[in-house]
Amino acid sequence: MRDQILTKRPVAILEKIEESLEKLNDKMEVMIEIQKGSGGDAAKSSMVLPDSTLDVMTLLSMPDHLRKTAMTICRCGRATAEEIAGSTSRARAVESAYLNQLVIMGYLKKERKGRKAYFFIDPEGRR
Amino acid sequence: MSNVSKIIAVHSYKGGTGKTLLSVNLAATFAKAGKKVCVVDLDFRAPSLFAILKAENVEFWFNDYLNNAVDIGKVLLNLSGRLSGNGKFYAALANPATEAIRDMSSKDRKWEMRALGKLLALKETLLASKKFDYLFLDTSPGLQYSSINAIVAADYVIVATTSDRSDVDGTKRMLVELYNLFEKKTGLVLNKVLDSSATAKKTEMGARVKAAYQVPLLGIVPCFCEVLRAEGNFIFAQDKPDHPFTKILTEMARKIESNEVD
Numbered sequence: 337m338r339d340q341i342l343t344k345r346p347v348a349i350l351e352k353i354e355e356s357l358e359k360l361n362d363k364m365e366v367m368i369e370i371q372k373g374s375g376g377d378a379a380k381s382s383m384v385l386p387d388s389t390l391d392v393m394t395l396l397s398m399p400d401h402l403r404k405t406a407m408t409i410c411r412c413g414r415a416t417a418e419e420i421a422g423s424t425s426r427a428r429a430v431e432s433a434y435l436n437q438l439v440i441m442g443y444l445k446k447e448r449k450g451r452k453a454y455f456f457i458d459p460e461g462r463r
Numbered sequence: 464m465s466n467v468s469k470i471i472a473v474h475s476y477k478g479g480t481g482k483t484l485l486s487v488n489l490a491a492t493f494a495k496a497g498k499k500v501c502v503v504d505l506d507f508r509a510p511s512l513f514a515i516l517k518a519e520n521v522e523f524w525f526n527d528y529l530n531n532a533v534d535i536g537k538v539l540l541n542l543s544g545r546l547s548g549n550g551k552f553y554a555a556l557a558n559p560a561t562e563a564i565r566d567m568s569s570k571d572r573k574w575e576m577r578a579l580g581k582l583l584a585l586k587e588t589l590l591a592s593k594k595f596d597y598l599f600l601d602t603s604p605g606l607q608y609s610s611i612n613a614i615v616a617a618d619y620v621i622v623a624t625t626s627d628r629s630d631v632d633g634t635k636r637m638l639v640e641l642y643n644l645f646e647k648k649t650g651l652v653l654n655k656v657l658d659s660s661a662t663a664k665k666t667e668m669g670a671r672v673k674a675a676y677q678v679p680l681l682g683i684v685p686c687f688c689e690v691l692r693a694e695g696n697f698i699f700a701q702d703k704p705d706h707p708f709t710k711i712l713t714e715m716a717r718k719i720e721s722n723e724v725d
Contacts, residue, residue, distance in 0.1 A: 389572040390571075390573045391579065392575065392608065392611040392612055393575075393578040393611070394572075395645075396644060402643065403645075404646075405647065410615065413583075457580070459577055460573070
C-alpha cells in the first residue's frame with residue numbers, strides 16, 4: 337500500500353486530496369442547508385412535498401431566492417454553480433448552497449465530472 | 464434583459480380578450496416586414512388557431528411534439544403563401560379533436576415539467592437552427608399549466624386585457640402573483656377600448672395603465688366593428704393594410720423589434 341502511494345507522482349496525490357476536500361465541502365454545504373431547513377422557514381414546508389417534480393407550480397410555490405436558481409437551471413438544463421451564478425449575479429458559494437438545497441429537496445440531480453459538479457433536472461423526476 | 468425578445472407569449476386572465484387575434488396579426492405584421500415567424504397554439508382546452516388559419520390536411524399537431532412523438536419540424540405548417548412579401552409565416556397548431564383535448568387535460572406534473580423543457584428547447588431548434596426571428600405562443604386564459612409553461616419559456620409576455628371589471632381585477636392580481644414571481648418582461652395591451660379618444664391620449668393612458676397595473680403599456684386597440692365583422696375569417700393585418708387596427712399592430716411590432724418595451 338505504502339509502496340503504491342510512493343510510486344505515484346506527488347502532484348497526482350495533491351489533486352486527489354483537493355478533490356476529496358471539495359467533496360467534503362459540498363457535503364458540509366448540504367448539512368448547513370439541512371440545519372437551516374429545520375429552522376421552520378418556507379424551505380422546510382417545500383421540503384416535505386411528497387412529489388418533488390420541478391414544474392411551474394412548484395416554481396411558483398418556492399421561496400424567492402430558490403425560485404431564481406431553479407428558473408435558471410430550467411432554462412439552461414445543466415450547469416455548474418459558477419454558471420448559474422453568472423446569470424443570477426449572485427456569489428458562486430450562494431448558488432452552490434441553493435443548488436444543493438434543491439438536490440436535497442429532490443428537484444435536481446448532481447453529478448461530478450472531474451473537479452466540477454453539474455446540477456441538472458432529472459426528466460423522470462424522483463421515483 | 465437588454466436582448467430583443469424572440470419568444471413572445473400572449474396571455475390574459477379571462478377568455479375572449481383577443482389573444483389569438485393579437486398573436487396571429489402581430490406575427491403577420493412581422494412576416495409582412497420580411498421576418499420568419501411562427502405562431503404556436505397552446506390553448507389545448509379550446510384550440511382556435513386551426514379554424515382561424517383554415518388549416519387543411521394537418522398531419523401532426525403541437526400536441527404530438529409535446530408528447531415526444533415527433534420533431535418540431537414535422538409540426539410546422541408553412542402558410543407563407545397566404546401573405547404578400549417575402550416573409551415566412553408558420554404555424555404549429557393545437558389538435559381540436561375532443562379526444563385530444565381530453566388527453567391534454569389529464570396530463571400529470573411530470574409531463575408538464577417535460578413540456579416546459581420542450582418549450583424551452585424551441586429556442587435552440589427554431590430560433591438558432593431554423594433561423595426563426597419570432598415565436599408567438601398563443602396561450603389559454605388564466606392560470607393553466609400550459610400558459611404558465613409558456614410564460615416561463617418566453618422572453619416577453621403580452622397581457623391582453625379589456626376594461627371589464629372582473630378582467631381588470633383578475634389581471635392585476637395575476638400580474639402581482641404570477642408575473643412578478645417569474646420576473647418577466649411584460650407589456651399590456653388594452654383591447655376593445657370603447658372611448659375612441661383614448662388612443663389619442665396615449666401618453667395619459669400609458670401613465671394610468673402603469674399606475675394601475677405596474678407594467679408598461681404596449682398598445683391600445685379600440686373596439687373596431689370591422690374587426691368583429693370579419694368574424695375571425697381572415698388575417699386582418701394582411702387583408703386591410705390601411706386600417707387603423709393594422710397601423711396599431713405595426714407600432715406594437717416596432718416597439719418589440721426596437722426593444723422599447725421596458
